[in-house]
Amino acid sequence: MMHGLDTWLWKQGIHHPAIRVVLRNEILFAAAFLLTGALLYAITAWLFWFGVGVSFIVWTFWGLARFFLRHSLGIYSSAFLRIVIVRWLVRFVIMGALLYVALAICRAPVFAIAGGLLAGGMCALLSYSFCTHGSRP
Numbered sequence: 001m002m003h004g005l006d007t008w009l010w011k012q013g014i015h016h017p018a019i020r021v022v023l024r025n026e027i028l029f030a031a032a033f034l035l036t037g038a039l040l041y042a043i044t045a046w047l048f049w050f051g052v053g054v055s056f057i058v059w060t061f062w063g064l065a066r067f068f069l070r071h072s073l074g075i076y077s078s079a080f081l082r083i084v085i086v087r088w089l090v091r092f093v094i095m096g097a098l099l100y101v102a103l104a105i106c107r108a109p110v111f112a113i114a115g116g117l118l119a120g121g122m123c124a125l126l127s128y129s130f131c132t133h134g135s136r137p
Contacts, residue, residue: 002028012066018131019065025127026061026120030054033116049108053116054123056095061124063091 005024014020030051037048067087102108 013070014065016065016069018128019069021131022124022127023058023061023065026054026058026124029123030058030120046109046112049102049112050116050119052102052108053113053118054120055116056098056113057117057120057124059095060091063087 002024005027006020009020009023014023033047033051033054035051037045037051041048067084099113102113103110
């Protein structure tokens with residue numbers, strides 16, 4: 001399963017090995033909580049909304065990886081800055097709308113989404129530290 005996901009990420013333009021491992025682990029982490037939460041939603045909705053919080057981090061990291069792995073970081077111009085600002089503004093508006101729907105309309109537990117956001121960030125940091133630990137002298 002991991003090989004298939006790695007191949008798919010490679011085809012999507014995620015060529016850096018450390019970033020691919022981190023993104024793969026993030027996707028698997030979010031999928032595990034979303035699937036478990038969907039199966040147990042009648043018992044507790046907390047796991048599902050925790051997975052939604054993790055998914056927000058995955059989506060953010062996915063956008064960062066796809067954008068910065070496509071463009072050379074040595075070439076900065078005002079057009080490049082405008083593209084970055086517009087892309088992130090649109091991403092924040094969409095994320096804000098999704099959070100509003102989750103919290104106000106679906107009555108999601110705030111701490112479940114916040115915990116998912118925190119756990120998604122920690123998963124990325126731990127994945128990166130474990131995948132690069134063996135390559136340091």
